[in-house]
Amino acid sequence: MADDVLFEFLHMEMVSHIYKDQASRGEMEKDRATCVSTLEGMGFRVGQGLIERFTKDSPSFKDDLDVMKFICKDFWINVFRKQIDNLRTNHQGTYVLQDNKFALLTQFSNGKQYLEEAPKYLAYSCGLVRGALSNLGMDCVVTAEVSLMPSCKFQVVIQKI
């Protein structure tokens, strides 16, 4: 069934569209950051809506770790059709989610080629996680890093007021 790739294609086009807009407007460095923020903002709003739908029937979460496990399992399966492979935490508000075969990066390469372009394609997913967590009541900062495609790590740092 072709359903799975529909989102991947849409996502690729989204990223290239946003960067094309910026290139046509001319200014370089300042706008690169806005592209990433735009993508992240999109992911944020989508994450909020998705969480509302996914948690409609499930019981309340006991604590932050419970929420992160939900994100790693149910949420990731619904969005990327697989679970997070590894969740690590320092029990003080920082979580690292490792996905060894991230769905949006599998088409790039199997090693280090195109490594510099990878962050653009992770911005939307970072926003997705941030939106999901913010709607569940956890304000956080989500960053992603790639060292070897297609595996990537999302780092979630919960902001405690």
Added chain:
Amino acid sequence: MAVCIAVIAKENYPLYIRSVPIQNELKFHYTVHTSLDVVEEKISAVGKAMADQRELYLGLLYPTEDYKVYGYVTNSKVKFVIVVDSSNTSLRDNEIRSMFRKLHNSFTDVMCNPFYNPGDTIQSKAFDSMVTAMMVQAS
């Protein structure tokens, strides 16, 4: 049939309030506001009890002489409050639960609407008509 239905955001301000006898609207606003305290208490109480299944439906929050107030909280900490007439004793728990279920479904649809910004008051006509169907017919 409800007399007043309210949707309250996680920061405890109302996203949507509708009541049927429009003259006494302020009284219902006040009732919903005071019921928020009970909701908070129930949410924190369940946390301490460490039950393995925490339900979203909170049940009867408190009865007054004229009204009974029911509560429901979603996983995103949005609260739904339904006020029903005490004289309407035929309303069973299951019916209240199904009303909350419908509210939750419609609210999820509102959230997924790209024209809706989370945190704004709910302007959706679909949500309005669903709520009207659940309220007592204006006499």
